[in-house]
Amino acid sequence: VRSVSSKTKKRSRKTQAQRSQAMRRRLLDAAVKVLRRRGYAGFRVAEVEAAAGVSRGAQTHHFPTRDELVIQTLGHLFRNTQARALKRAALIGKGDDVVQALLRDSEEFFLGQNFPVAFDLVTLGGKRSRISERVKQIARSTRVPVERAWIEAAIRSGVPPAEAEDLVWMTINVVRGLAVRKLWQNDRRRFARLLEKWHRMARGGAQ
Amino acid sequence: VRSVSSKTKKRSRKTQAQRSQAMRRRLLDAAVKVLRRRGYAGFRVAEVEAAAGVSRGAQTHHFPTRDELVIQTLGHLFRNTQARALKRAALIGKGDDVVQALLRDSEEFFLGQNFPVAFDLVTLGGKRSRISERVKQIARSTRVPVERAWIEAAIRSGVPPAEAEDLVWMTINVVRGLAVRKLWQNDRRRFARLLEKWHRMARGGAQ
Amino acid sequence: VRSVSSKTKKRSRKTQAQRSQAMRRRLLDAAVKVLRRRGYAGFRVAEVEAAAGVSRGAQTHHFPTRDELVIQTLGHLFRNTQARALKRAALIGKGDDVVQALLRDSEEFFLGQNFPVAFDLVTLGGKRSRISERVKQIARSTRVPVERAWIEAAIRSGVPPAEAEDLVWMTINVVRGLAVRKLWQNDRRRFARLLEKWHRMARGGAQ
Amino acid sequence: VRSVSSKTKKRSRKTQAQRSQAMRRRLLDAAVKVLRRRGYAGFRVAEVEAAAGVSRGAQTHHFPTRDELVIQTLGHLFRNTQARALKRAALIGKGDDVVQALLRDSEEFFLGQNFPVAFDLVTLGGKRSRISERVKQIARSTRVPVERAWIEAAIRSGVPPAEAEDLVWMTINVVRGLAVRKLWQNDRRRFARLLEKWHRMARGGAQ
DNA sequence: ACCGGCGGGACCACCCGTTCTT
DNA sequence: AAGAACGGGTGGTCCCGCCGGT
Numbered sequence: 100v101r102s103v104s105s106k107t108k109k110r111s112r113k114t115q116a117q118r119s120q121a122m123r124r125r126l127l128d129a130a131v132k133v134l135r136r137r138g139y140a141g142f143r144v145a146e147v148e149a150a151a152g153v154s155r156g157a158q159t160h161h162f163p164t165r166d167e168l169v170i171q172t173l174g175h176l177f178r179n180t181q182a183r184a185l186k187r188a189a190l191i192g193k194g195d196d197v198v199q200a201l202l203r204d205s206e207e208f209f210l211g212q213n214f215p216v217a218f219d220l221v222t223l224g225g226k227r228s229r230i231s232e233r234v235k236q237i238a239r240s241t242r243v244p245v246e247r248a249w250i251e252a253a254i255r256s257g258v259p260p261a262e263a264e265d266l267v268w269m270t271i272n273v274v275r276g277l278a279v280r281k282l283w284q285n286d287r288r289r290f291a292r293l294l295e296k297w298h299r300m301a302r303g304g305a306q
Numbered sequence: 307v308r309s310v311s312s313k314t315k316k317r318s319r320k321t322q323a324q325r326s327q328a329m330r331r332r333l334l335d336a337a338v339k340v341l342r343r344r345g346y347a348g349f350r351v352a353e354v355e356a357a358a359g360v361s362r363g364a365q366t367h368h369f370p371t372r373d374e375l376v377i378q379t380l381g382h383l384f385r386n387t388q389a390r391a392l393k394r395a396a397l398i399g400k401g402d403d404v405v406q407a408l409l410r411d412s413e414e415f416f417l418g419q420n421f422p423v424a425f426d427l428v429t430l431g432g433k434r435s436r437i438s439e440r441v442k443q444i445a446r447s448t449r450v451p452v453e454r455a456w457i458e459a460a461i462r463s464g465v466p467p468a469e470a471e472d473l474v475w476m477t478i479n480v481v482r483g484l485a486v487r488k489l490w491q492n493d494r495r496r497f498a499r500l501l502e503k504w505h506r507m508a509r510g511g512a513q
Numbered sequence: 514v515r516s517v518s519s520k521t522k523k524r525s526r527k528t529q530a531q532r533s534q535a536m537r538r539r540l541l542d543a544a545v546k547v548l549r550r551r552g553y554a555g556f557r558v559a560e561v562e563a564a565a566g567v568s569r570g571a572q573t574h575h576f577p578t579r580d581e582l583v584i585q586t587l588g589h590l591f592r593n594t595q596a597r598a599l600k601r602a603a604l605i606g607k608g609d610d611v612v613q614a615l616l617r618d619s620e621e622f623f624l625g626q627n628f629p630v631a632f633d634l635v636t637l638g639g640k641r642s643r644i645s646e647r648v649k650q651i652a653r654s655t656r657v658p659v660e661r662a663w664i665e666a667a668i669r670s671g672v673p674p675a676e677a678e679d680l681v682w683m684t685i686n687v688v689r690g691l692a693v694r695k696l697w698q699n700d701r702r703r704f705a706r707l708l709e710k711w712h713r714m715a716r717g718g719a720q
Numbered sequence: 721v722r723s724v725s726s727k728t729k730k731r732s733r734k735t736q737a738q739r740s741q742a743m744r745r746r747l748l749d750a751a752v753k754v755l756r757r758r759g760y761a762g763f764r765v766a767e768v769e770a771a772a773g774v775s776r777g778a779q780t781h782h783f784p785t786r787d788e789l790v791i792q793t794l795g796h797l798f799r800n801t802q803a804r805a806l807k808r809a810a811l812i813g814k815g816d817d818v819v820q821a822l823l824r825d826s827e828e829f830f831l832g833q834n835f836p837v838a839f840d841l842v843t844l845g846g847k848r849s850r851i852s853e854r855v856k857q858i859a860r861s862t863r864v865p866v867e868r869a870w871i872e873a874a875i876r877s878g879v880p881p882a883e884a885e886d887l888v889w890m891t892i893n894v895v896r897g898l899a900v901r902k903l904w905q906n907d908r909r910r911f912a913r914l915l916e917k918w919h920r921m922a923r924g925g926a927q
Numbered sequence: 928a929c930c931g932g933c934g935g936g937a938c939c940a941c942c943c944g945t946t947c948t949t
Numbered sequence: 950a951a952g953a954a955c956g957g958g959t960g961g962t963c964c965c966g967c968c969g970g971t
Binding site (some may be wrong): 138139140141215218219221222223234235238239242265268269271272273274275276277278279280282283284289292293296297300 | 345346347348422425426428429430441442445446449472475476478479480481482483484485486487489490491496499500503504507
């Protein structure tokens, strides 16, 4: 991509660190795909390797165990989501329809492809408690800041500070509930109607 | 299902059937425990056998495959839940606080021990599509009647028929949303506050 | 082996316990072969299975882990050796040449095929400490009775009790030393000469 | 061994060679530790690297394969032992107690830390025949000169030449036998008594 | 000389379903 | 119906060696 002055080392455009980084990324992206397709129960490292076009050795080098790979994958996923959410919340200013914006953001997260993955992992319990704990911690550390950002956004938009927190919680919660329902019955029109209804109630209540 | 022709063997056969029934029940109860502890991914038939105090052969006899056991277990769980819910909905009469009653019923289901199990199973995808389909079907066939019953209860209690469906959906949905949040952060006081808030909003909207 | 009166069950000559026993024996015998050929470091359960003509499942059923198989194999080996040794010691009576008899018995054990196996296992240390401990314990519990039996035999044969213990120890020890030398240099004539020399010295000392 | 032609590069080359030498030494010493702790079966090149504080690449550079490292380690060990033994044998003069001196030397070797390592390696058989052969050869080429040196020392001390060889062999053999017994039962007092007994017998027989 | 990413063979344990026996 | 032996696929991890970089 960037020009190299020396002829002799033409091929070595990438340092080891860069190659390493690229490989990690390929593996994580492939792992996301597999988690979406199979869930944690059906997650096979071999499938990730095949999807990433990477050898067994390379995989274990970067992620020594299956669970480590899963956890890092979740972190990868949540970091991206978080970044988008924070950006959106930051755009909210005085007079903006924060409920509307928050609904859109939540829909993308909860009704998108990532949430089932997160959900699946969070429900792991018992013997798998080690992974379970780390998953919960990742969820906390990425979602709490998002909620905080939206609460501040709500206040900026004009919602009374005393009500902002509940408003944000409830709005997120409504979408979260639909995400679960979607798992066994995906009725988009009804979902849209319900969200619209909440939108009206929330604006009514906040005004 | 099969006809009983001989009277003479009635007694002994009945004993057999009872024993069989008892064994099935022990296995299903044990399977519930294991599903709670380990989730589907960590579900091992051997652990069920140990928990039930039953031999390998007995388990295989009653539930030929692992997935069959899981599905029957889920059915077992949902049937119980459904029965309780229908009973409660039937108690609602004119003037009763249907939102309150529905919230209580939903809390028991969604915030109780059974929901994570159901949730875990519903998220199975891909390769496991066979079981996944049956799980969804069980969810549909047990939850839809419950919703219908509550809608009717709402109408009986005095909610305008045009609003009853949305009211029930939204009320259930709010609790469902909290059930997910609970997976990684169980803040009971805040949950109670949110449910109370919804209670007030719903009654305000319905009045 | 035993006659079965019923015609219909002609084929079921063996009980489950007998079949189980036979299978264990086949596995142990095969494991002995593999341990001799490869040593502990090169011991592969798959090779044992192939040698025994047994499936992976059957193997794990009887010996859940590789190390368990190894340990049981050693026990198997030592039990046989011990039985033979005790029988021989019991034959010694007044006036018999106990040193000669003990030398023959020790030669069979230490210079035979079994000793290198035992030796290999006893040297395992460190991380493998669990197996190492059990191996040592097996060695102790089978060899100590053998030594005791020979000491008693020596006394019966006429060796002064005060000298019997040292005599037995030293005789066994001489053969044991040659067993080690044999590992890298097998000079039978010289070994025979040395043992003969010790025989003369011992009889001289004991007289 | 190799001639140094250029004077100009003497300094820098020496530095390189020294560093190389030091690294080899660190690796060999670490390998000794690991062999003692784990035996050949549990020997992992990664553990050697960790113990030596050396990178994967450096290890590979000096010892291209695992077995090469093991063999070099054994050579390292035996060379040291041999040097000490030859020095001790050389000190023996007319009238000295050669049995006593040989017992001391043998105790250090056979009852010390190095012998189990050697022993473990010598027992490797079958598939590992390549390494096994080299190990035996190392044992032969270091031990035979030691034995010869002691035989000569015995003759110098006054033992009749016809008896010297057997005396040395037997003395070494007695200690070697105890080395094996020590593997599963370390009874120092008894060992000392037995060695003392042999000392008296040998002097008696030699006089 | 030294470093570490990477390739990939090997091996064991897990786990379920089947097949006798009792 | 219940119990236990047996079959065998599968998958994660280990571990070594290679080789392109530094």
